[in-house]
Amino acid sequence: MENKLDGNAAGGILQEIFPFDMTLVQATCTDCGATDAIGALAVYMHGMGTVVRCPSCESVLIRVARAEGRYWLDMRGVRVLQISVET
Ligand SMILES: [Zn+2]
Numbered sequence: 001m002e003n004k005l006d007g008n009a010a011g012g013i014l015q016e017i018f019p020f021d022m023t024l025v026q027a028t029c030t031d032c033g034a035t036d037a038i039g040a041l042a043v044y045m046h047g048m049g050t051v052v053r054c055p056s057c058e059s060v061l062i063r064v065a066r067a068e069g070r071y072w073l074d075m076r077g078v079r080v081l082q083i084s085v086e087t
Pocket of ligand 1 (some may be wrong): 029030031032033034054055056057058059
C-alpha cells in the first residue's frame with residue numbers, strides 16, 4: 001500500500017542525509033532522461049521508507065529508509081543530480 005505525497009515530503013528524510021535543500025536539487029532519471037526538481041517528483045511513503053518516482057516514466061529514482069540505526073539510500077534510478085550552489 002502506497003501513500004502518495006508531494007515531493008517536498010521527501011525533503012524531510014533526505015535533508016537528514018544531505019547538507020543542501022534536496023527539494024531544489026534536480027534529478028535526471030536513468031530510464032527516460034527526464035530532469036525534475038526533487039520537490040516536483042512523486043513521492044510514496046511505505047512502511048519500509050520513502051520512494052521517489054519519476055513523473056514521466058514512473059521508474060523508482062530514490063529509495064530511502066532509516067532502520068537499525070542507519071540510513072539506507074538507493075539512488076540507482078538517478079543518472080545525475082544537479083545541486084545548485086550559491087554564487
Ligand atoms: Zn523517467
